[in-house]
Amino acid sequence: MINIFSVMIHTLLPRYCYGCEDVLVEAEEVICLDCLLELNKTHNLHETESELTKKVSFSFNVENAVSFIYFDSDSIARKLIHRFKYEEDIIIGKYLTRLFCQELKQKDWIKDIDYIIPLPLHWLKKVKRGYNQSEIISNIIGKEFDIKVKTNYLKRIKYTQSQTKKSREKRWDNVKGIFRVINQDKLKNKHILLVDDIVTTGSSIYSCINELSKVEGIKISVLTLASTN
Numbered sequence: 001m002i003n004i005f006s007v008m009i010h011t012l013l014p015r016y017c018y019g020c021e022d023v024l025v026e027a028e029e030v031i032c033l034d035c036l037l038e039l040n041k042t043h044n045l046h047e048t049e050s051e052l053t054k055k056v057s058f059s060f061n062v063e064n065a066v067s068f069i070y071f072d073s074d075s076i077a078r079k080l081i082h083r084f085k086y087e088e089d090i091i092i093g094k095y096l097t098r099l100f101c102q103e104l105k106q107k108d109w110i111k112d113i114d115y116i117i118p119l120p121l122h123w124l125k126k127v128k129r130g131y132n133q134s135e136i137i138s139n140i141i142g143k144e145f146d147i148k149v150k151t152n153y154l155k156r157i158k159y160t161q162s163q164t165k166k167s168r169e170k171r172w173d174n175v176k177g178i179f180r181v182i183n184q185d186k187l188k189n190k191h192i193l194l195v196d197d198i199v200t201t202g203s204s205i206y207s208c209i210n211e212l213s214k215v216e217g218i219k220i221s222v223l224t225l226a227s228t229n
């Protein structure tokens, strides 16, 4: 009976792939199998020192830096991340994070994390967008691994315009000193996981790391859903 009911629901209320917009079959969730197979995974979770680690470690060495998929131009990944970030398709971010969690389970260092800190949005941007996509990713990981998500330890104190059309130098100028650690004592000697949706030049993440690294004994790891190749 359940199967017949389920088939009826799918026929009457078809669901569509967020990647290619084809109708999803019953076993598919959020994206179709073709789009799922097309995601270009970074696999840097399994490297000892990933390219991403080098990208975000300047004056401070991060413990681990991992990203799930590449944000290639004209890719399904690009479309999915864009919809998650700008078009309120939160379901996409949750789905991709759950997929990434399956791989994260293989890594012991994730159990060493004390707090997850989502990269903060300026409050005005959060009001305009209605959500902080990094918080959504963080909450899924926090739930999966039973780690507390802290949104009140790091604040964005300056409103910045979109980074996407700026040169690398301008991006860095744009984000210098825009974050502030609110309660340094709570983060002393803790291992934190800094989370963002996508890393491009790494300037926003680096600006956060720069600020967090002032905390005594802190260890920092970084996780993003996507990264540029």
Ligand SMILES: [Zn+2]
Binding pocket: 017, 018, 019, 020, 021, 022, 031, 032, 033, 034, 035, 036
């Ligand atoms: Zn598809």
